[in-house]
Amino acid sequence: MNRKWLLVARPEGLPKASDFLWVEEPLQPLEQGQVRVRIIYLSIDPASRIWMSHDSYVPAVPLGDTMRGGAIGVVEESSADGFQPGDKVQGVLGWQTHWTGEAALIRPLPKVDIPLGAHFGLLSHIGLTAYFGLLDIGAPKEGETLVVSAAAGAVGSLVGQIGKIKGCRVVGIAGSSEKCAWLTSELGFDAAINYKTEKVSAALKEHCPNGADIYFENTGGKILEAVLNRMNNFGRIPACGMIAGYNGLGAEPGPSNLFHIVSKRLKMQGFIVTDYLPRAKEAVADLVSWYKSGRIQYRLDVSEGLENAPSAVVRMLQGGNTGKAVVQVAPEP
Amino acid sequence: MNRKWLLVARPEGLPKASDFLWVEEPLQPLEQGQVRVRIIYLSIDPASRIWMSHDSYVPAVPLGDTMRGGAIGVVEESSADGFQPGDKVQGVLGWQTHWTGEAALIRPLPKVDIPLGAHFGLLSHIGLTAYFGLLDIGAPKEGETLVVSAAAGAVGSLVGQIGKIKGCRVVGIAGSSEKCAWLTSELGFDAAINYKTEKVSAALKEHCPNGADIYFENTGGKILEAVLNRMNNFGRIPACGMIAGYNGLGAEPGPSNLFHIVSKRLKMQGFIVTDYLPRAKEAVADLVSWYKSGRIQYRLDVSEGLENAPSAVVRMLQGGNTGKAVVQVAPEP
Structure with missing residues (x-):
């Protein structure tokens, strides 16, 4: 059957x-x-x-x-x-x-x-989304600050770990204290923000003292708005999902501060993992190697x-x- | 004095x-x-x-x-x-x-x-904004469709004409029938939409039968929302201004359909013309040549x-x- x-x-x-x-x-x-x-x-x-x-x-x-x-x-x-x-x-x-x-x-x-x-x-669409979104669109440089939303989710948790491997300061945003504890104590994130109990804007200010250079966008809505305020000039926003709008089917208002895209010369770029399938081997090789050497979980x-x-x-x-x-x-x- | x-x-x-x-x-x-x-x-x-x-x-x-x-x-x-x-x-x-x-x-x-x-x-910050925003970020290809908002404004009117020179179908959005007439009868735009009297979504459908590949963003707000619905996969959105939000100082809600950035793999990128000053000569040479040969006004x-x-x-x-x-x-x- x-x-x-x-x-x-x-x-x-x-x-x-x-x-x-x-x-x-x-x-x-x-x-x-x-x-x-x-x-x-x-x-x-x-x-x-x-x-x-x-x-x-x-x-x-x-x-x-x-x-x-x-x-x-x-x-x-x-x-x-x-x-x-x-x-x-x-x-x-x-x-x-x-x-x-x-x-x-x-x-x-x-x-x-x-x-x-x-x-x-680790692999599949999850790993490839994290790998190519961060490395291809986000283009992290050592010493930059990376903010990840939905950070305890499948993609976000990998993105943050890859960011650490690339020498970034990594700040995750997640929805419970257990998730935040996992990010900082087990995955090596530098800081984690519980958006349900903390003021995200104030917490971003505290944990991104030099602003944010990359925002790996998984949520949209109010969190995107808060991070836009904290982005540095020439920041990059790889966008692989805007889950905040999924249930509302697009009825949710967008951030009211999109003008930052202009004034800070931000690049927000969407991507779908299937576009990267021809390059899957690059990601698989790195991800498996990092996993086996204990640098990513x-x-x-x-x-x-x-x-x-x-x-x-x-x-x-x-x-x-x-x-x-x-x-x-x-x-x- | x-x-x-x-x-x-x-x-x-x-x-x-x-x-x-x-x-x-x-x-x-x-x-x-x-x-x-x-x-x-x-x-x-x-x-x-x-x-x-x-x-x-x-x-x-x-x-x-x-x-x-x-x-x-x-x-x-x-x-x-x-x-x-x-x-x-x-x-x-x-x-x-x-x-x-x-x-x-x-x-x-x-x-x-x-x-x-x-x-x-023609030149100065206006010409350089139009030139580099369209050509560097928009990257128009012959046969593509370009939508320009604030199309009868200083920058928009140049953007549309450069788009024609590059072989695009060009659709302008402006705020009066006089402006629209100027765009189509004098500047060579293929179509113009009066956003004050027409339904922008329906008009975009009519005038962009193959969708829009580039949206030169000058306004933000509701027009951005309408164009996002009409963008093709891998579209580019150079953003040099979001005038709709300027008076409200950012209080205006953003578009509710930013998820299209993901699903259509759009790139929205802000820029400020001063970033391009070192390359001003390229733009001046082309703009003056086009002006003198009557291809741009x-x-x-x-x-x-x-x-x-x-x-x-x-x-x-x-x-x-x-x-x-x-x-x-x-x-x-």
């Missing part, structure tokens, strides 16, 4: 149970060229929320379709050249226990000796069981996760 | 007469190394409004000081090497009839055979007499000018 979640309504605000429908159906025999993958980890991302509602760099998930999601799994059956049972693969496999489809839609995991979950926590925030995928998204949107949010659909092989 | 306007109060919203004080004082004898300039044209710019109120890339004008402003003039007296009576010069000479100061603070006008007013209408929007400087700023902030707003302080020599 394949079990899966269909998207049956477009959420308003936070997704709710009735936006999804649980379906069980028999597995069909493979056609020539197809592969069947048993999904182990399902990725829960801010983008998941966008896909439920509207077209972006990819179309919204059609109502009635299996909810879209990146996943890691193991090949169970293959009638395609190049894939054997037991191969570990990744792809946009959806919210289901088994994916069946054309071999061209999946890719083997990079052949590196790391835990299976590290392919999401990751954390998985695991929800057990496919049935908990909708609640895992809600939890992530509310900032409940520390590290990379995943759903464990089946045990690791 | 020198006549001048002091800034004596920080305006709230539109400047008013009581924010300025008219002063007349005798001219003092020159000290060694000083130059006296009779001001001919005073530049009225969106930045003038910022300088009245708050620090930006330069500090706000101190209360009680002569109001800051770029100007073109003629040397009347000189006790400095390198300047002779009759030399035409430019500098930040202030809202006054005569400037007296160190020779290092003024520069000779480029030695090109154009009308004196063209140094403001400029218009001065002249207020007569220094006493009208405050009202000229108000008029410009309300969109009353077509082309480059200047105050004619004295007749051309």
Whole structure:
């Protein structure tokens, strides 16, 4: 049997149970060229929320379709050249226990000796987003100050650690004292700001005595506004997500101080990780090397069981996760 | 006698007469190394409004000081090497009839055979802003679509014409039917949108059938929001001014759809023309050549007499000018 979640309504605000429908159906025999993958980890991302509602760099998930999601799994059956049972693969496999489809839609995991979950926590779209967003767009220089929002999230926690490797002062913004403690005591951030209990503007002033040169933008809204006030001339703002606006579907007002982009000659540049796939090997090589030498670590925030995928998204949107949010659909092989 | 306007109060919203004080004082004898300039044209710019109120890339004008402003003039007296009576010069000479100061603070006008007013209408900070903002940050490619806001203003009208020279489809946004007619019938814009009478979103859809690749941002606010919806992937947004926010001193909400920066991988980059001064010659050479071959034109929007400087700023902030707003302080020599 394949079990899966269909998207049956477009959420308003936070997704709710009735936006999804649980379906069980028999597995069909493979056609020539197809592969069947048993999904182990399902990725829960801010983008998941966008896909439920509207077209972006990819179309919204059609109502009635299996909810879209990146996943890691193991090949169970293959009638395609190049894939054997037991191969570990990744792809946009959806919210289901088994994916069946054309071999061209999946890719083997990079052949590196790391835990299976590290392919999401350290590599995959997460690692590439952190790596290329910070290094390509942010272009950090030694001694500069890097501010990271959603800093205890999957991407943000890697960005800050890469910033430290590049010699930056790193200040994270996160939503709980536990998260902040993790950033400073385990990940080596120089400071962390709890935006739920601290005044972000005052805290930025304290922790960025020389201003901010790079702001790795994950949130948008009020935090972007506060950081804009603290940016230095010629600062860079790689923007990979603006989660504050996702639930409101764009209704949230933007920062009222965008004029700083002019007066401080800032560059704010959006990017989507798939644009960097041709250069993935560069990132994988560095990230794995840093991981093995203990200079970078990751954390998985695991929800057990496919049935908990909708609640895992809600939890992530509310900032409940520390590290990379995943759903464990089946045990690791 | 020198006549001048002091800034004596920080305006709230539109400047008013009581924010300025008219002063007349005798001219003092020159000290060694000083130059006296009779001001001919005073530049009225969106930045003038910022300088009245708050620090930006330069500090706000101190209360009680002569109001800051770029100007073109003629040397009347000189006790400095390198300047002779009759030399035409430019500098930040202030809202006054005569400037007296160190020779290092003024520069000779480029030695090109154009009308004196063209140094403001075509060259100077105006031409360089249009030239480098569009070509360096906008990076137009033949066949792309360029949208220009404040298109009948000093910078916007040049940007659109340069865009045509570079082979773009050019769509201007301006605030009256006269301005729009000027853009399309005299300056060669492909289309113009009157934002006061038309729905900008619908008009952009009509006039940018292939979307917009470059948005030369002069206004901010609601127009930025509308154009963001129409931008193509990998679009560029050179930002040299966000005039919509100047009166409100940043209190105006930003666009609610900044998430497009991520999903469309947009680059929004601010710049200040002074950063490009070392490369001024490139721009001057091209602009003068285009002007002399009839491929680009400029218009001065002249207020007569220094006493009208405050009202000229108000008029410009309300969109009353077509082309480059200047105050004619004295007749051309």
